[in-house]
Amino acid sequence: MSKDFKGSIHDQIRANRFKTIYLFIAFPIIIIGLTYFGILIALAFSDTPAYISPTDLANEMMKTVGFWVLLGVFIWSLISYFLGSKMILAFAGAKPIQKKDHPELFRSVENVSISAGLPKTPDIYIIEDMSLNAFATGNSPKDSKVAISRGLLEKLTKAELEAVMAHEVGHILNRDIRVMLISITLVGAVQMLGELLLRTGGFTRSSDNSKSSSALFFIGLLFITIGTLLATLTKLAISREREYLADATSATLTHNPRALATALKKISENARIEVLDKKASMAGLCIADPTASGHKNHQKEFTHISPPQAHNLDSLNSSNLHLNKPSKKPSLWSRIWSTHPPMSDRIARLERY
């Protein structure tokens, strides 16, 4: 297994580098295109004399506006590259902790990063939320962060905690973190702009210059539509295989695939983080889908899971792992649109090691 596994890590690193470059190139092109259509819409709503062709006017305007737009895109790309991980952590409400706050968590992160050969132990953050989830972010193995929810921290045994952290270290090792970071911040910016325009458009609609505000409204709508489309496309392009690969990394780092399997089972009980409900683009980051729809899928998969059982200290003995077999797989439709592979499938693969 180990040779194929190493090979797939290198493939993943290469693919991720390609995707990062692709995102950085595609983003300005998309923004410029959107601006152009936005100007066309604005012109359609304004009273330009009929003898001036709107496309000519738009081309003329793009010469001046385009420069500023490109500059803005460039600055935003820099911001998202250097501060993106901070933004993501802030969105999730994650707070950094010191070693003395939770020595056990620190030790397990230190240990897995040593056995993975990371140049530096990731910074550790805690999400003050009783639901069960975790994610990793950052630019490179040298600058990486892991975050874990309070609920998960309290629920997992030491071995399971180490396995979950090893999964996150796997994402760091495979450079998934950078692609996710860039796609979240860049695609998020399009959606955010759209929302902003929509709001200002809707807000000033009652006032007298209703034409320009309804133009704003339509431009906003355009941004949101394209943004959502982009978010979905990138979500799907960033392959779901990465989760299997990170699971496999965890298994090789800890030599304990069982621990991750039991941890995943616990996580699927309540992976939902309410603050991330609207941030679908961030869902791909987490160890399990934190949104409401993801939560529904998990529940469908494990309908007869009994919570007291998962509290058992000896859940590592795995006897209870076989008791509650997944009842049914999520439908094909929900699998196509989901950011994560089905939990039952991930657990089954881990048990096969």
Added chain:
Amino acid sequence: MDILLILLAIIIFPAILSVFLYNSLIGKRNNVKESYAGIEVQLKRRYDLIPNLVNTVKGYAKHESETFENITKARTQAMQSGNIQEKAKAENMVSDTLKSLFAVAENYPALKADQNFLHLQQELSDTEDKLSASRRFYNSSVKSLNTSIESVPTNIIANIFKFKKAEFFEIDSSEKEEAKNPTKVSF
């Protein structure tokens, strides 16, 4: 002209290829060195902790001089050992003597309640964990280097530039057995 081109291709292509192969070998060899340094960091930490631990235990259990001697001897031996195989063996000895020291401590309730002792015990078990983690990373980079040295076409380059296979940092067989069947702790 054509012959010149063909000759050029015959020479240049292998030349470029061998540069890549050589660089990859160098990278892997440096990885091995770096990961060995990782092991040494943990070993150093363990060497530093042991005298403290021995002194703390001595305060409570004066009559266990044999255990103390053993552990000090094992530590000195480990610090002096040269090559990797010797070192791995000596380190296993240190681990064993440490285990017997903690077993001794079980007989002294006052010692078990000592804050300093508890702290040292925790630090040492953490160091053991980190040691095995860094050993795992070291062994995986050794495996990667050795595989390239043995396999075609890197073996040609490795032969020319005299790359040597690195040694694994092995744990002894009894410990391996133990790792496969971890002792169950029941409450």
